[in-house]
Amino acid sequence: MMLAIFLTAATFILSGALHYWIMSRSIRHADRITLFPGGRLVLVLCISGIAHLSVVALYAATYGAGLALHLGSFAELKPLRAMDVFYFSLVSYTSLGLGDIVPTGHLRLVAGVEALNGFLLISCSAAYLFLFMSHQGKDGAR
Template sequence: MITAILITVVLFIVCGAVHYGVMSALHKYLLASNLSQGLRLQIALLGVACAHIFETGLYAIGFKVGQSVGLGSFNGLDGPMTFMDTFYFSLVNYTSLGLGDIYPTGHLRFIAGAESLNGFLLISCSAALLFMLMQNKDTQNAGR
């Protein structure tokens, strides 16, 4: 269980840092740009989507590491689990869809639960940025 907690903490921190970096860079670029509101929104949407997909990939790697050290496995597939299957599970889990066609066993369940929480928090941050851009507000002064 300690290994699952360590993997989870590392993933949580790294994904948060990646997301913060992308959001900060987007924020800085979009504030300085003379682009139309619609184009700003599209660039922000593309940027945060890429960040989320990258973060999902990090969790997929974390699940593979967890499997390799014996923390659990996945059920729901007829054949062996490929990396694409793990990435698919991670994407469904990160977005909190929880389709249930593939599900983790053992201590991988802990990582999966934390991924859902992390995904929810980071998607909420992205939604806040997109909402501010849609409102055409200065995101620099939004909290004042």
């Protein structure tokens, strides 16, 4: 159980740092780029998507590590494919929780924390987008 807690906490911290690093660096540079009207917003939306997919991939790797450490399994998946684990991670991150794939054992802890983390990071992206758009409105369209 302690190993699952450590793995989950480490992933939570790393995912927050990864999301922050991608968003803060990219938005800082996106402000300097001259694009068509609305182009920078589209660019920032794409960057936000990349940040979220990067975090989903990190959680998918965590599930892979949890499987290798025998912390749990995905009982319904025989054979288990990387895309299935990535799909489960994406569904958990967005808090959809479709239930077609269900983790067992201590991997359930990772899934629960991933849903919380996804909610928090999606909210952070919304705040970044709001600040970016507010800044664009003050400077006018470039």
